Amino acid sequence: MISPWMNEAAARAEKTLADHGIRFTIGGEPTFIPNDPQGPEWSYSAVGPTKLSYAKRFADELMKDRCAGAARFYCPGKLYPGETNPRWVVRLISNRDGSPVFSLPKRGKALTPSSLQDFADALAKELGVPSHWIGFTDPNGSGIEVLVMPLDHDGSIWRSARWPLPKGDRKLSTAEGPAGLRLPLHLMPEGLPRRVLCIDRQGGTISIFVPPLLQNAFLNLLGATERAAKSRGVADLEFHGYTPQDEEGKWSVLGLAADPGVLEINLPPCESWQAYAEWMEELFASGHRAGMRTWKESPWDHPQGSGGGNHLLWGGPSLEDHPFFTRPLWLANVLRYWQHHPSLAYLFTGCYVGASSQAPRPDESARDLYDIDMAYTFIETLSEGDHRSLINETLRHIQIDVTGNSHRSEISLDKFWNTAFPSGMLGLIEFRAIEALPKPEWSSAVALLWSCLASHLLENPPKRSLKRFSTKLHDEYFLPRRLWDDLEEIFADLEKAGYTLDRETYRAIWDWRFPVLLEWKSGRASLTVRKALESWPLLSETPVEGGSTSRFVDTSMQRLEFLTSPGFSSQYDIYVAGRPLPLAAQPDETSLAGLRYRRTNLYPSLHPGIPTQLPLAVTIVNRKNGRAVAEFVMGVDEIDFTPLDKPGLTALGGKPCRGGRRGDLTCDLRLA
Template identity: 35%
Template sequence: MKSTPESLAATVEAFFAKRDIHLTMGGEPTFVPLRPDAPEWNNAAMGEEKLGYARRFTRELLKIAYPGGLAMQVFGKHYPGEPLPRWNMLTLHPSTGAALWPEPERLMLDDKPGHNDPDCARKLIKSLTADLDLDGCDFPAVEQGERKTAAWVLPLDYAEGKWISDPWPFSARQPLRLFPGDSPAGLRLPLYQLDDDRLKRALTVEVRHGALEVFIPPLEWTHFRELVAFIFTLARKHDLREMVFCGYAPFDCGPTVEKFSLAADPGVLEANLPPCPDWVTYRRCLDQMYATAESTGLRAIKLHLNGSVQATGGGSHLCFGGPDEARNPFHRDPALLASILRYWQHHPALGYFFTGQYVGTGCQAPRIDESGTHAAYELELACEALENSRPDPEQIDRLLRNLLTDSSGNTHRAEICVDKFHNYAAPNGKTGIIELRAFEVFPTAEMLGLAGLFIRTVIARLAAEPFTEPMRRFGPELHDKYFLPAVIWDDLGKICRDLKAHGFDFKREWLRPLAEFRFPLRGELDLPGGETLTVRQALEAWPLMAEENLGGPTVRMVDNSTDRLELSLSAKAPLQTHTLLCNGVEIPWQSVGGKPVCGLRYKCASGWPALHPHVPIQAPLLFQWIEKKSRRVKASAWYYYWNPHAPIYDGRPSDLDEARARSAERWRKVPVTNETAAVSPARTFPEMRFTLDLRRHAH
């Protein structure tokens, strides 16, 4: 029977079931609109346009995936330099029992102004206090310097089987004065004015931008659900619409409550998938996400000015864990985690194939051997402890958290991140999850699903037989060689052969569409004799620059002035009589998979700050195929990194067709004139055997 991804997935899941391994998987695909021109689609995290997209996305998702769920705007991390915590659009969906919010049409799930007046807030709070048997416990709140009621406040909690409140020192005559700001009233309460023995949580109701906003205080799931039921009954009774729930997500939800959230992340809208028990569920979830994104005007690609079609830039991390602590496969068998660490270090393709164009030491997910000189040695020692001493989750965290970091010590920026595994310092740090962060999103659910299946299959292979090989010392070869698509593809072949040897027949060809997207074709040149020169995009590391103080916090920028291409020939026989030049420099070839291959690094733009300011821009690149004996040019082409017609572009491409046209026009074949070419021999260096660094040939 012909092997398919679906049949392989069945084999993988049957293996896990036989071994009693409960491996959950999730992810964080990211999306952007067709025209990502607003600040929140480039550098900023939050913006009104992004919030509107998140609300519409949630509205459609409630229809197709989570009927009866409740959409709620909660608040996540608060980063230095940002005035407010970043919002998350959270969907809560009980998989058992009655619907949480049966009528989504009563919710404000777009970015249009609402039509509620302030009396709607008063009506809701008065009815709610009556139903909760808390009459007279609410009071008004006003903005600084104002007298008009801005919101209603109800100190609220649940204790000893009933709803309780607390007599805060405010009233209609002495209203609470909110902190200045444009966030919900529940985030602007002057809690510092209360005595230490007072209840310091409250529900607030207000009308903002015409929407009726209800701020929910921290509550356990059962009581949260009861409170929402009260509010829904009142919404029906008073025909309340255009409502927004915000505040704190309930805690202690348990496994029967599905959670899905859309997070405001710099440049993208991030979809946080719920943990899936198997690949089929994960794939179905991806299908729903992509369909919903498309229906709301979002997509998983970004069209760049020069026609390059790349991922959104926001990542698509893969997360693996267990349904609970007792069944978490990494808690039950820490050696499995050690095998993952060793196997990933052995195979750079497991990171470089799935990540974006920005890799290396300064990226969001550096490899362990990119973060420090002796990191691989130290990680090897930690793996031995995982394999031999059966540490508990806290010990696992202590073993790995100081190793799996970037060069600055950031635990969140690592190829394999354990920041949420058993971290006491983080609010959601004890989830038992390992996060594979060297992943960017792919254009379709099918492609991203294949990536997830590949990684899940690798973990199954490691569960079948531990991988205990010593760490490899790549040295300079890691970037020189493994930044090239042909080498990465060859490494994937080795992995697939290993998978097959362990009973998991993953076909490398299934990943071909992913390779074409990640390493797009930049140009082809037909050579005399029927052979072909192929030029593809390769990976490039953008080095970190020195610290800069630009009037705010000290920052470190990256040098993005260089680019890297891969040159390959369809056969090596023509090299006996011919050779290839780039800007007059002879290309040195290496054999990869039986074909001549060479990386080409060059200065593509003038950046600041940047290394080597003395090196001029070296684009466009002139490729010349010449006869060795006569040095006459037999075929040639220009490759332009940027617009060949003008210094700038008139905005982003309007669609994929225009993007492809812009990309295609950057490769220009030159009519053969049989002229003689001047040849400069390539300068070779021990650190760059597979890549010609054209910057060393700058004049």
């Protein structure tokens, strides 16, 4: 549900941009998983036996409402190093004016052995070419009919020819994928059209593989296919193949892509925050009907996001009308402000943060802070004009992870104007430190915060110097309390500029991200223990199945936050595993501490000889008499602390817990 305060804040942000003549687009990449995810495809693999069926089901639900009249295409996706086949993406192509792109009869005739040939002949007639179809066999399955015809478009009419291929060579390869990607095109003689139209029938479905075409020819083929299908009563038809660029600006294209562990939704660019919020509502509703959601649960942890993220992308309506190409100072303001506020990197992301995560901050990379500052200062001094190439060349070596990967960055510019790759010249700024959340209004609230900051920073540059957080970044700012305090500073900046955001919504997100594991109260004294963030270190290369190597991260460590009320420390002490836990007094008279402990020691991991530190006991002791007044234990298979009926079972008096560095708020229980 889109709240009034959201609309008011969005209107304020969009008016500011409009006053400066800026047209701004928002993109998104929310990720979904099944309600009951099973197998590697919903854990770490990009593809698997069920993911495509979920993608088609999700697409069909979208086509019942928001994407009614769309054409659905199963397309080849990216090929990543170490993967045998390209990943796939299901694209929904809709007309922006709401008119249908493609439609079929609601009811069709039952397919017979002659149905495929009848449909193929009708399609050739609609295209105005002879029916030069030849049959192929598919070694991957029996009962699959395949017809193939060379076909090309010269800009005005279609041309076809018969492929003089010996019958013994008329068979598809055994590779995975649709028939049109498994043709022996190397056997095609010179002089024939270089594109090939391929149709096949499997059971009650006819599939048509569309070769690479320009937009006008593509639309012509869709129209011919629609007429042929209606004339032959074909209601169950699907498209495979290539979709062209939207040269005429007619389309809205949504993608459902195979990604490791999740199904990723690639939204079309939204020209307003309102449009983005409406998409979130539609995606969550359609995903629910398709049996999918944006969060996961497990018996060994609290609910958390899908694991695939919900990245936000900023851009412009076109490369000719792009808001950041000619405003490098604005972009520098954004980069500086994000560096000043760790909550923007840590509060809305997943459980995995730090230098080896999927979205490290620039000051967590291998670059010195003065190098980062030098780059930002340089682009701030650029004169008027289009500086897309120089901005890219300056920042692409800064916005990286520790390995130099420009995609894995909190604010990634690898799709801004990266001339090394065609897909990198899109004018996009990608914010990757955002995880999928369980409610559409929460995802919309994060996007709204980002939009308000974009508008605010256009007129209100942050402090010029970057913040040197030093060890505090991975100590204090991994604790929920510190992150909320930092977000409060952001709220204050926005309120001074006239942007009013509802703290309760963001507090609910914060509560969900950092669940309470223990809560104790006696009179005015109270203790709250929450789950905190942890930075999991990268390990050395480890051989994996198939002969390749992989670099795992050590996920054995977890972090807790201990927050006590004013006056608690004058009455009570806290012991963890029998050891005193030092608390640091805060300006509001509360006390705070972090604690790292070893939850697992699965292979591979750092320090394999150090055992796990579960069960973990927390004992509250009366300072006057030294007696335990309450005791809680987290067992090996538990995710919360359970109170003991008889406190005082854990022997007290060990060495005080300590941090790895002087002044740390966080102690490490592994240290003696």
